[in-house]
Every structure is written in C-alpha cells, then in structure tokens.
Amino acid sequence: MPQPLEFWVGYGSTYSYLSVMRIASSARRWGVPLVWKPFNIRSLMIEKGLPTGPFIPRPEKLAYMWRDLERRAQRRGLPYSKPTQYPVDSQATVRVALLAAQEGWCGEFSQRVFHMNFVESRPIGAPGNLEAALHDLGREAAATIRKAHEPDIEAALAAQTRTAIELGIFGAPTFRVGDELFWGDDRLEDALEWARNCQLAPSDQA
C-alpha cells in the first residue's frame, strides 16, 4: 500500500502554483493518497528571519525565479502570465484553505485562487478576489470567510504552522511522506515514488 503524501502548501508561494495545478491528478495516477496541509508561510518566514520571503532580499534570485517559473509552467503544459503583484497578502486565503482542507474541498479551492493569481492577473489578497473564487466554486463567500476567521480555524492554522516548523519545513511547496521531506515542485515525482516504493530507483537522465 502506498503511503499518504502530505502537501504542505503556502498561498504566498510562487512555485506552489506548479504543484497545486497537477498534484491531485498526479497522486491519483500513482495511487497515492493526498493530504492537503495549508500552513501560514508568512509566519514561518518571519520566524526564519525572512519577513518578505526568500526572494525580495536577493534581487538576482527574484529575477531568476520569475523566468524559471515561466519556463517550468511551459514544461508542465500550464498557462502562465506573470503576476501583477508580489508578494501577495495570503492571510485570508490560507484561513479559507484550512477550512476547505477540513471540509474536503481544498484542491479545487487552491486551483481556483492560484489560477486567478498566475493566469488571470487577479492577485491573491486583492480586494474581492477571494469572494470571487468562492463564488466561482458555488460557495457562499461571506459566510465561508466569516467561518474561516473563527477562533477554531485560527488555532488550527497556528498549530499546523507550528507543526511545519517543528518538522523542519522551511519553504513551500513541501511534500512529506513518512519522515521524508521533499522541497520544491521539482521534487514531486521523487515524493510520489517514495510514497509508492519507500526509495528512489535510478532513473533515466538527460
């Protein structure tokens, strides 16, 4: 039996776009159970001394990230348009994501908000976009957002973020299988193979 794969996803993370759009179908194809683990990437980054994330303090790395993300989206066959805003304010979105994970609709929610951010130039955190995403999914926006800001969701999000830090997670996307961490969209295939086989077989190279 394959082990479950935990998907530690941050809604302010650019590379998470590549994983969010393909992880459900990939996990299904591999027969690997998928567990969505939204966490507060901003809280983690503040704790690690990077309050604006890993790229803003390093302009050449930021420039590279945008070009790399564009090329990798092409590689994955995903549409891509450079976001009009970065960093984004993902605080309300991650709260809804945690509620969605509890209720079983985190995958479709995440795909919607990441598609808006990375294809439709409708940034995560910009006024009205979270409401629009929920509406598109057939959900009552105001009530959902209100529920996502209740104390139990706040507490669950804080606890999940604390768990991420204690597990040694330092960025997103991160995949966890048993005790193994895999960081970055380019490690998703390794994580899926580990979930199936508890090891990595030597594979064809370029």
Add this chain to the structure above:
Amino acid sequence: MPQPLEFWVGYGSTYSYLSVMRIASSARRWGVPLVWKPFNIRSLMIEKGLPTGPFIPRPEKLAYMWRDLERRAQRRGLPYSKPTQYPVDSQATVRVALLAAQEGWCGEFSQRVFHMNFVESRPIGAPGNLEAALHDLGREAAATIRKAHEPDIEAALAAQTRTAIELGIFGAPTFRVGDELFWGDDRLEDALEWARNCQLAPSDQA
C-alpha cells in the same frame, strides 16, 4: 546546430557534485558543446552577504540539503558518502580548475576532486588532497599548483567570478545557454533541451 552550454561550477558547492559527475556524458549524448566555467563561489557568496554560503545560516535547510543530496545521488545512480567536512576551503582547487579549463582537462579534474569529497571522505581543501588528485590524473602536482597561483590565473579567476555576478548568477551549479540561466542540478535536462531546441516542450509528468 545546438548552442553551447556553459557550466558555471563552484568547488565549495555540494549540489555541483551531481552535475560534475554526469554533465560530460549528458552533453555528449545530446550533442551539446560543453564549456567549463569555474568561478569563485566563495567570493560571490561574500558579495551576496552569505559568507558561509546559503546553508549554514539556516540549519533546517542544511539538514534537508544533506538528505536531499543523498537521495538525488541515489536517483542519479551515483555513489555517495556524506562529506566529513563542510564548508570546505575550495580556494586552491578553483584556481587549478581554471587552469585546467584553459588547458582542456577541467572535466576529469573536477570529477576526481568531487569524487574524493563526496565518496572517499577526502575533503576538498584538506592538506594533500589537491596534490593527490593531480597525481592520480598523471600530472605534476607542485608545478601545476604553482602555475595555478600565478597572477594571470588569479586575474582570470577574478574576472570570471565578476562575469558570473554580472550575468545574475547567484549560486552553483548554474548552466547558461545564450541568455538563459538554469540554476541547480535539477535543471540540467532543461538546459540541455534549451541548447538543442531554444525552448522546453511539455514533458511527461509523474
């Protein structure tokens, strides 16, 4: 005609091991001309405000790197034994590498010193190891090291490192094809494909 691929390699860089051991055969298989570009990764990191490199200030990222490197070596079918020393002092080694690149033997030299560091527990920079590597390659160690410390090599290394920084390189290994940068061993296949086709085709996913 494929474009040439420049391999910007740092001798204090851990992930460079994975690329050094496979890049010559991969480039040959793709019909891509390979140009070795040794540069002073320590000078670059100092200029970027990371004098001990990217991992030492972030212990959880350091721990992840060791585990990831071990798994990726397994994936690549490469032997691996965790180095006994990190960071290493690569200053003399990169000077010899630059001389070797000028003279056309940088590939075999790099494979030898990285194999010693990542398989034989003989760290880059530890006394006697550079001499031993040169001896293993049938070269006169003392004369080669002396030549590698002459002013023209010092100047060429400083210029090459300045060029790296001006190109927007921020770490190693980096591959450059035309104006495109690809950072990290996990982008070598993308870089080779770009050298052949000037684009990335959508590829099979997990």
